Amino acid sequence: MGNLRRLVLDVLKPLEPSIEVLVQLLADLEGVDGANISIYEIDRRVENAKVTIEGHDLRYETIAGLIEENGGAIHSIDEVAAGDVLIEDVITPQD
């Protein structure tokens, strides 16, 4: 199967464990080159996070498992990229 290079997830997570802990756990996973978490909505007990992970061989099951283990719920997969070259979303006249 082609190697997964980028994964953008919409995650609802409790405030603890904090994102600075979670981002390091994600970055430590095998096949991951880097991770980013940005918060776009914050509540009393939970927060909505956009989780971006890039690597040379991402394992979706492992990543999802780690997020769930830390109390997060993946609401949607918003962007994926796979293959030898990282392809960005292309702007078309329709956009």
Add this chain to the structure above:
Amino acid sequence: MDNPYERIAQRIDEVREYERIAGFAKIARRALANNSFDGVLTMVGVMTGQYLANVSDPRTVIQVGVAASIAIGVSGLSGAYLAESAERGRELAELERLSLTDLNDTKIGRASRMAVIVVSLVDGLSPLVSSLIVLIPFFIAPLIDNIAISYALSLLIGLLSLFGLGTFLGHISGRSLISYGLRTTAAGIVAVVLNFLLNGRQN
């Protein structure tokens, strides 16, 4: 990973992380101070009562004292377990409702269960141990060979423990150690004096 030290270090990291999630250290610390205080003061009361009742056999003093220690230990353990698990269960349920997920088998669920265990153990063991410390002069009664001295030593140990607990509280609050120590000691003295006034010595 097979190295036992590494495994212990990993386990400590895990506990630290659970503590960060569930925040039980502060509660445990409060329980430690509060319940040790209860244990010492209860035992100071039991000792005073036995002194006033003219109990002169150290074995009897120990039996009554240990019975009180066990009861207060079980009370601390069970009370804290019930209260803490109810509170944590409610919190976890609320978080599960908000995140629409089952959190039982996650770090958060485990941290919550660990908080219940740690707080109950501290709540149960601290009064048990602290009250037994006050009983020490009766365990070594054959060496002292004078029950009145055992009673006096026991009271002294009780008041010193109260002072120690006070300085611990003072240390936590970052205020004067001596003033906190004197306040907790005063509580012990009040208990003894009230016992003498209300309970009277039997002749």
